[in-house]
Amino acid sequence: MIRIGVIGYGYWGPNLVRNFAETPGLAVASVADIDQKKLDIVKKRYPGVATTTRFQELIEDRSIDAVAVATPVSTHFELGMAALKAGKHVWIEKPLAETALQARKLVEEAEKRERVLLVDHTFIYTGAVRRMAELVKGDDFGDMLYYDSTRINLGLFQRDVSVISDLAVHDFSILDYLLDEQPVAVSAVGTNHFRGTPENLSYLTLFYGSGIIAHVNVNWLAPVKMRQIFVGGSKKMIVYDDLESSEKIKVYDKGISLTDDPQRIYEMRVGYRSGDMWAPRLDATEALRVEGEHFADCIETGKTPLTDGFLGMRVVELIEAATRSMNDRGRSVEVNGKFMFQGRRVA
Amino acid sequence: MIRIGVIGYGYWGPNLVRNFAETPGLAVASVADIDQKKLDIVKKRYPGVATTTRFQELIEDRSIDAVAVATPVSTHFELGMAALKAGKHVWIEKPLAETALQARKLVEEAEKRERVLLVDHTFIYTGAVRRMAELVKGDDFGDMLYYDSTRINLGLFQRDVSVISDLAVHDFSILDYLLDEQPVAVSAVGTNHFRGTPENLSYLTLFYGSGIIAHVNVNWLAPVKMRQIFVGGSKKMIVYDDLESSEKIKVYDKGISLTDDPQRIYEMRVGYRSGDMWAPRLDATEALRVEGEHFADCIETGKTPLTDGFLGMRVVELIEAATRSMNDRGRSVEVNGKFMFQGRRVA
């Protein structure tokens, strides 16, 4: 049994505790939060779980094997590093850290101490994204041509991060998972509509060496909620709508093909193909449950997590590059790659 | 009765002829097309209409008062100029011309000869766009914050124009109609997935002096069709979905407001407001019918068309700026304004 401590019982912490509590192989040992009222809720719901307002106490507890960090981003580096140095396996909320440099240090510390470092990019563990990856990497899809994502809603404005760190990171991690290459450049524009707040709306484009173009539209100031990804392939096209109750993934047998038909050549060498649509059944297991079991499995067997520190670090580097581009009205910024290509991909 | 000749009976020409034929005050006198087969169709449908494969014949016909040009963009300048020089009023398909310089010359020729020059930006004549403009300019909407448009489908790849000239022009004209200012800069990225073809996918951002940001997502390679505009205001937000059969325009009483609540200040000075949604009834008259009557009215009374040559010229200038930015991976390009600010807005 792996004993886990959770730091932060705000928005996401309760989901972690609930899931860890029901995951075989994991036991929630302790919860830390600076707000005693939140700990009172923990006490009421889980009388057997220890609580503390001092995170150090949790980290110093020798009986605890792993620590989950669910606090504001600005504290990820300090808390994650302290936990790793105390020899804990670490689960950390996305994004991994405020800067790529911090992210790199966390990754190096985990490597050095041979501890598991999992970044909670939850989408990678959904049935929909896993199925989409199988489809995209399969033979029927052809080459990926573009990726186009819209994540908008009237969201909770956040104090310490922009809409990129809140929403676009989902696409950064999904793209990392779907593709065998990293973007070479990023162009982003964005704006904040309230003085002194981080950007609440951003449009980002990622360029890849293979010619793939990925676009991400994130907005905290939209009247309706959308969570929609289009993935265009040379043979098939996928629409993933996360708000559909069933049929989240639709595969269209539609596309364009070059033609030698003289009639069409007169116009252009392009022909249309229109076929069936197909919505595969998806595994409906809660993603956090899958991820919790995966974390436990990695700790026990030494496997590298699907969303390891390297992936987390690449995501932070993209946030930095996008932010630089946004500050320069969309000027294309090369992605450094200095850290990136040390990264190993997990099959 | 205004006698009108139509040059080009390809994709759009038949719609023009059908509408002009039923518009009071207009009579279709002649149709020109280089393809005799298309003229045979005209003959069958409208036995009273003259046809010719030589456009000059139509332009030289003294009994003809106005000419509509519905041919590929590359011919707009030549045909439009010839018609103006022959003293005709001119209706020309969007975009007005291939270059802003050509557009300027057409505008100047129309001014000099005191002829009506209407550019067929049809959307401006829809009940939905007219209602949206009333709402945006009304007191309840507050300041416009952003405009975000998606126009995607598996479209007809075109030989001589990119997806910007085909689809983004709709947004350029709608923005020109909604706002009292012109964009100061444009950032665009795009790609073509088939060697030797124009761009079939593009993401554009327009920046305005007032801080408004406008984004346009156009794609000819999408498996489903979308025609959706979000307009965010400081007091209300609008969603315009052109594919809805009724309720195309939805007005949301939702938004964000600054707050002095100390609880929220701890987080951020932002509060949420969520209210009713409202879908106004729209005038369902076919836009082309409204536009045809407006053209006849401008010819008879000397009024300036809602979509006059200046608007058409500003749109072409935006196409040029966007194309330059696209060739430089999204680098922000200032909109020249050299021609633009000669433009007069029609109230």
Add this chain to the structure above:
Amino acid sequence: MIRIGVIGYGYWGPNLVRNFAETPGLAVASVADIDQKKLDIVKKRYPGVATTTRFQELIEDRSIDAVAVATPVSTHFELGMAALKAGKHVWIEKPLAETALQARKLVEEAEKRERVLLVDHTFIYTGAVRRMAELVKGDDFGDMLYYDSTRINLGLFQRDVSVISDLAVHDFSILDYLLDEQPVAVSAVGTNHFRGTPENLSYLTLFYGSGIIAHVNVNWLAPVKMRQIFVGGSKKMIVYDDLESSEKIKVYDKGISLTDDPQRIYEMRVGYRSGDMWAPRLDATEALRVEGEHFADCIETGKTPLTDGFLGMRVVELIEAATRSMNDRGRSVEVNGKFMFQGRRVA
């Protein structure tokens, strides 16, 4: 070339003329309507077509081979019979006649004179219904269990027919086409909300000897339009939404299966099966075009139309039975079958 005359240029007549005019093998010779204004429109659109306010003139014209009757139901019998007696092939709008007795006489007259009698149940010629029939009759669907249709909108209240004759007839014809059996009984309820008008809302249930149950919900007083059919089979289920622009037909690999799992037996011997969804590509040819060509083909080759007089007669008999049931608050009414089983089905 088959020369066709059309009687009635009101709501549906213009569609018939437009389609017949473009159907190879058919030529529109003449249009009759009591309203001269409507004939003026015909003259303007089709200068080559003769017009008359006297239908007898059209029927007596020896150069005319076939007559289409697109007038109010109350005149179908008189006009159809006159045309048949004059030796014409007849196309008649649905429903075939006001009473089953009239319908029978029309069928008998057509049989006697060996003329083609086609009843315009247009839905049978849509790509969607034809595909649905292939699916339902195929091996993968299993046994049909139920059919459930909703056809509602804020419709044109009609003077001489109820909502059953206007809308439920579509389902009567589709069921006749999908199934190899006729209903044995009908239960219907309905109401009219305006004194002196025919019923504007009705709920009907058809019972079949095999146990299939079919339900139809028709309503002219609904705020939104719906055209949706569910067909439940023992192996697959189909949803046909005629208002979807593409993907009108969705096939669900879902269902129920009996089980021997002791856990489930404790509850009930029923297990659930949930699989993929699939939307086949459909033939998008306009139904009226398909139907026009089919009519010409039947005239030339002597084939029996897919929607022949027998089908039209069975539909009228169902209207009569449903109306009787509706007048008795849903009491189940046996379907007579006296005429019905003389009917031959066309494969």
Add this chain to the structure above:
Amino acid sequence: MIRIGVIGYGYWGPNLVRNFAETPGLAVASVADIDQKKLDIVKKRYPGVATTTRFQELIEDRSIDAVAVATPVSTHFELGMAALKAGKHVWIEKPLAETALQARKLVEEAEKRERVLLVDHTFIYTGAVRRMAELVKGDDFGDMLYYDSTRINLGLFQRDVSVISDLAVHDFSILDYLLDEQPVAVSAVGTNHFRGTPENLSYLTLFYGSGIIAHVNVNWLAPVKMRQIFVGGSKKMIVYDDLESSEKIKVYDKGISLTDDPQRIYEMRVGYRSGDMWAPRLDATEALRVEGEHFADCIETGKTPLTDGFLGMRVVELIEAATRSMNDRGRSVEVNGKFMFQGRRVA
């Protein structure tokens, strides 16, 4: 503090316990279930709550003030009666009992002992139904003309009740809440597709003295889920779609009006009115929370619950009448009213 015991921890019991546990004024004292495994889950989640496999123990516990019965319908009468006789206030799942006679006895027992008897018709406590009732009873709606509900999905086939008791009861209770009259007759048809199981599909019509007609379509064998109610009024129409995430209630300013326009009179004395659509903001509080607080309030103040035993009894009587009609293929069955009109309505 009202101490409550819950009998039954199957499908719905856990929701009750979770909500009661967080409702001010209520404390969950004990949970009874015949399955020890379910009680083990209770123990793990709520270490402070007593558990027992013997419901008598819970009922005999003098420290318990109120009992919630969340067991199969066949046991409602025995358990509810035992709890009332032990002087408890009783919360009972819908439907109240298997027969109207049993329901009457429960109501009489509660009256005699002056205990609160609440039947858990949860929908009445949703923001959507409460808002719909305000709208329907308000001045702008006019007279109600019809009510049309569809509740279909691939549901859990139940052992001891038909789809009417499972799903149509929601409409029976909503209609009771919306209207000031009871139905005078019911016509229902239905079928079971698996030998020996209760009906899994049913179509019901309720007739009211005022002329209102209410229709309910319930089906456990549908491939997609729908929860949709249309309410037609003489001035407005409402669509309530419970699966919409926001905008569950839409109010249409559409309808029909009698006219004196001679043009229209030629056709019929009916004119169309089409106006705006409006979706009011709804209270999003969880219905079970509202209902739990209401139960506590009724116990403390002696108020009659909104969903009292009389309402529960009227619903059971409708189930009985519908079942009789269904066994006779839709023959209209008068609703007895013997018990019904003892009922008092709560404003």
